[in-house]
Amino acid sequence: SPCLLATFAGYHAPYCSVQFLGIVILSDTDVLVIPEGFPDIMKTFRYANKVVIALSSSYIFEVMPLGENWKDYGIDWVMVNSKVTKAFIKWSMGINNVCFIGTAIDHELFNYFPGQKKLQIAYINRKDTLSPLIEKIVKSKSDSFNEIQFIKIEGLSINEYAAVLKQSEIYLTTSQSEGFPRSILEAMACGCICIGFDGMGGKDYIVGSGEKQNFILAESMNFIDLSIQLVELIKRIKKQEPIIELIRKNAISTANELSFDIEKSSILDFWRSYFKKELGFRENEK
Numbered sequence: 164s165p166c167l168l169a170t171f172a173g174y175h176a177p178y179c180s181v182q183f184l185g186i187v188i189l190s191d192t193d194v195l196v197i198p199e200g201f202p203d204i205m206k207t208f209r210y211a212n213k214v215v216i217a218l219s220s221s222y223i224f225e226v227m228p229l230g231e232n233w234k235d236y237g238i239d240w241v242m243v244n245s246k247v248t249k250a251f252i253k254w255s256m257g258i259n260n261v262c263f264i265g266t267a268i269d270h271e272l273f274n275y276f277p278g279q280k281k282l283q284i285a286y287i288n289r290k291d292t293l294s295p296l297i298e299k300i301v302k303s304k305s306d307s308f309n310e311i312q313f314i315k316i317e318g319l320s321i322n323e324y325a326a327v328l329k330q331s332e333i334y335l336t337t338s339q340s341e342g343f344p345r346s347i348l349e350a351m352a353c354g355c356i357c358i359g360f361d362g363m364g365g366k367d368y369i370v371g372s373g374e375k376q377n378f379i380l381a382e383s384m385n386f387i388d389l390s391i392q393l394v395e396l397i398k399r400i401k402k403q404e405p406i407i408e409l410i411r412k413n414a415i416s417t418a419n420e421l422s423f424d425i426e427k428s429s430i431l432d433f434w435r436s437y438f439k440k441e442l443g444f445r446e447n448e449k
């Protein structure tokens with residue numbers, strides 16, 4: 164059968180692989196949920212019930228034909244997990260039903276154990292082009308920094324990835340474009356002091372100064388500024404300055420707000436609104 168059952172985080176939902184869409188007959192109440200990077204599928208099913216799920220704003224227009232947008236394909240509803248992405252889609256395409264979906268962090272997996280921390284710096288390789296350069300700059304500064312490991316995260320299981328974050332005192336991020344900055348928030352949940360760029364989507368959660376500071380924020384794409392701030396951060400950690408624990412406390416508090424209850428509630432609210440407005444379903448109808 165082309166229809167499969169997806170299960171994740173306690174959810175159960177039927178889905179159909181893209182390769183089978185050509186042989187699937189859709190009813191009047193079926194809804195296609197299409198990721199943001201597939202405008203051809205949106206065009207193919209121009210007259211079907213459709214919702215786009217957009218997890219990143221970075222390549223929406225990279226794959227879009229020149230002069231077109233989703234409204235041309237009959238898209239009136241979009242789910243996003245970033246307020247930055249929501250504002251961008253509404254501004255660029257004039258779509259009104261762009262709905263923010265709260266996203267959860269698995270707090271059973273990502274959590275803080277002070278005794279596990281080492282003065283090492285973790286970064287995710289696939290999102291990061293500048294961390295190897297920054298490592299060279301930092302380690303050229305002083306012999307005392309040569310002992311600090313830069314841990315490149317790649318090819319790990321989710322449990323191995325979480326273990327690296329739990330052990331790392333610092334999480335370095337140089338991603339230019341994020342929708343929902345999941346890795347930053349998972350690092351925050353693990354008690355990492357996060358430093359780097361906000362990657363656009365990080366603006367929803369990152370506080371770079373003041374009493375609620377939860378992140379060491381460098382000027383976007385300025386690897387010199389980031390290198391300078393990283394060296395200063397390492398010095399502050401070694402001196403055990405109180406600001407470090409304040410940033411850590413605020414970061415953990417930020418991550419703790421992201422629960423599966425909020426995610427579930429916002430998803431259900433979206434679908435209730437969609438089916439009521441688009442298909443005329445009443446609240447008590449299945």
